[in-house]
Each structure stands twice: as C-alpha cells, then as structure tokens.
Amino acid sequence: MTMLGTFLKPMHPEGWRFVGVFAAATVVLFLIWAPLGWLGVGLTVWCYYFFRDPKRSVPLTPGLVVSPADGVVSLIERAVPPQELGLGPAALTRVSVFMSVFNCHVNRLPAEGRITAVAYRPGKFLNASLDKASVDNERNALAIELVDGRQIAVVQIAGLVARRILCWAKPGQEMRRGERFGLIRFGSRLDVYLPDGVEPQVALGQTMIAGETVLARLDDTGPIWLARTE
Known part of the structure; x- marks a missing residue:
C-alpha cells in the first residue's frame, strides 16, 4: 500500500451527494468568514471518511x-x-x-x-x-x-x-x-x-x-x- 493509499480510501457511492452538500456549504462559509470555512473543510473530510468503503481480507x-x-x-x-x-x-x-x-x-x-x-x-x-x-x-x-x-x-x-x-x-x-x-x-x-x-x-x-x-x-x-x- 502506498502512503497516499493509507489516507485516501474508496468511498461508497451513497456518500457522494453528502460530500457534495458539505463541500458546497463550505464554499458559502468561506464567503461569510474564513474560520467558518475551515470548519466546513473539516466536516467535509469527516463526511468523506464516514462513507469510506475500504477493501477487507475476508x-x-x-x-x-x-x-x-x-x-x-x-x-x-x-x-x-x-x-x-x-x-x-x-x-x-x-x-x-x-x-x-x-x-x-x-x-x-x-x-x-x-x-x-x-x-x-x-x-x-x-x-x-x-x-x-x-x-x-x-x-x-x-x-x-x-x-x-x-x-x-x-x-x-x-x-x-x-x-x-x-x-x-x-x-x-x-x-x-x-x-x-x-x-x-x-x-x-x-x-x-x-x-x-x-x-x-x-x-x-x-x-x-x-x-x-x-x-x-x-x-x-x-x-x-x-x-x-x-
């Protein structure tokens, strides 16, 4: 496994729309106030990891x-x-x-x-x-x-x-x-x-x-x- 693969996991298709909503909200938050935007970045990353679907050895x-x-x-x-x-x-x-x-x-x-x-x-x-x-x-x-x-x-x-x-x-x-x-x-x-x-x-x-x-x-x-x- 590469170093990048350690952090970037496949995401289940169910999660794409949620990540998109979080990302769009993040853009709006940056326009309002930069610190809020960075909070949005953190929540978007969390949403991505929530829907991660890594391979497993069964x-x-x-x-x-x-x-x-x-x-x-x-x-x-x-x-x-x-x-x-x-x-x-x-x-x-x-x-x-x-x-x-x-x-x-x-x-x-x-x-x-x-x-x-x-x-x-x-x-x-x-x-x-x-x-x-x-x-x-x-x-x-x-x-x-x-x-x-x-x-x-x-x-x-x-x-x-x-x-x-x-x-x-x-x-x-x-x-x-x-x-x-x-x-x-x-x-x-x-x-x-x-x-x-x-x-x-x-x-x-x-x-x-x-x-x-x-x-x-x-x-x-x-x-x-x-x-x-x-």
Whole structure:
C-alpha cells in the first residue's frame, strides 16, 4: 500500500451527494468568514471518511462468522431474535457491535448462505448502545440459512444520529461471507444472533473490523489465515 493509499480510501457511492452538500456549504462559509470555512473543510473530510468503503481480507475457512460492522462489542447476551424473522421464541446468543460516527458504516454479511427473510420495522432513535434499542429502535433484520441448514440473523439498528438504514440484500439471494449488504448513516449498531450452541469468540469492548474479525466458529474448522480481499 502506498502512503497516499493509507489516507485516501474508496468511498461508497451513497456518500457522494453528502460530500457534495458539505463541500458546497463550505464554499458559502468561506464567503461569510474564513474560520467558518475551515470548519466546513473539516466536516467535509469527516463526511468523506464516514462513507469510506475500504477493501477487507475476508477469512476463507469454512464455518466462521465474521463481524458485520466496524466498531466495538457493546453487548453479549441471550435474547430472542426479532419476531418478524420467524426464527422462533427461543433465546439465542446475541453479539452487538456499536458503531460510532467515526467508524466505517458499510455492513458485511457475517456468514455465507441464503437470505431467507429481510424485514424492516420502524421505531425510535434511542442511543444504539442501550440494550432496549434492539426492541424499540428502527431496525432492518435479515435471516440467513447457512450451508449446513442452521439459521443466523443479523439486525441493523438505527441510533441517536442515524436516520436511514440501507439494505441491498433480497430474500432468496445467495451471498458470501464478508459481502457488502447494507449501510447505516450516521452512527448505529448491528446485532448478530448465533445458532444455538455456538459461543462467541470475542469480548466486551473488543474492537471489530467488518468482514475480517472472527466473531464465532460454527465448528472446529482449523486455521483461519487464508483470506480473500474485497
């Protein structure tokens, strides 16, 4: 990687219009007062980095579950998956990854499989780090049938600042682990519901990288160092 590539990351197309608005506002601020203009420059750069979409090295070993988001593990607990997914009333292990406004917000599929359900539900915009955000906040939930027939769920949850959840995955679609499936703007959380009997291999407060950090292992599959970049 070049020095320039260290700082300049690809940007998701969803971000171009927002960067354009910030840049236009910056020009106006410079005309009003130069210090305000420099503040606008800083906000424009932040907007660019918010929508960054860097390449990731996705582990290839079968049976791995990777983080769907950049951020920090904020909750690990037993909880019932969203009822709209039809996964039943039994509690499963839920791992929550909280994204601040400084994290990359492109979401990636935690495991390879077929999308069996995509369900959007409107709701509140509470702090996404709170436990009750899983129930009360606006969310978009996906159920994924794994290659071995088990089910896993991933839920996009809006937060205090987030006002739009985007999801490109469709029911019936076959997707690979680490493949981009959505985006939330601007600060939020993703929940992963693991199959019964699967324990997470992460800890509270751990920093996660979407598509790269191994969140859990579905079975004892051996080494995990083989990866693809996308």
